[in-house]
Amino acid sequence: MDRFREWKKDRPFIGGLLLVLGGAEILVTMKAPLPVVLHIGIQGLAGYLLPTLMLVVGLLVVFSPAQRLFYSVTGVLLSLGTWLTSNMGGFFVGLLLGVTGSCMTFGWLPDQEPRVSRRERKRKDRQAPAQVA
Numbered sequence: 001m002d003r004f005r006e007w008k009k010d011r012p013f014i015g016g017l018l019l020v021l022g023g024a025e026i027l028v029t030m031k032a033p034l035p036v037v038l039h040i041g042i043q044g045l046a047g048y049l050l051p052t053l054m055l056v057v058g059l060l061v062v063f064s065p066a067q068r069l070f071y072s073v074t075g076v077l078l079s080l081g082t083w084l085t086s087n088m089g090g091f092f093v094g095l096l097l098g099v100t101g102s103c104m105t106f107g108w109l110p111d112q113e114p115r116v117s118r119r120e121r122k123r124k125d126r127q128a129p130a131q132v133a
Contacts (some may be wrong), residue, residue: 012108016061018101023054026086026094046085054078075102
């Protein structure tokens with residue numbers, strides 16, 4: 001379990017996972033036996049292509065984090081494209097998961113020191129002059 005945590009720390013894991021879940025949810029809604037299912041194009045090819053690409057991009061985010069900026073922008077565009085091609089983006093759920101995951105991936109920064117709260121900084125500033133004198 002510790003090896004997995006260390007591996008997960010070095011990549012935008014949650015963002016990629018949300019992107020994969022969004023693509024999977026949209027694919028599931030495409031197969032739903034509902035009368036509101038929308039199929040555009042050649043037998044709804046775009047409706048299956050975009051969520052499949054969302055799955056692939058989500059996996060690439062997790063397994064190749066060096067290119068995360070390109071993958072995150074591609075993921076947002078694919079997620080927004082499902083609005084038109086895949087039942088309003090999987091009835092909004094898949095679309096929101098995909099956009100949220102892509103935004104989290106875009107904002108992820110590796111090798112960053114943990115933030116120090118304002119209280120901690122003030123406390124350190126108060127203690128620093130006492131130690132110098």
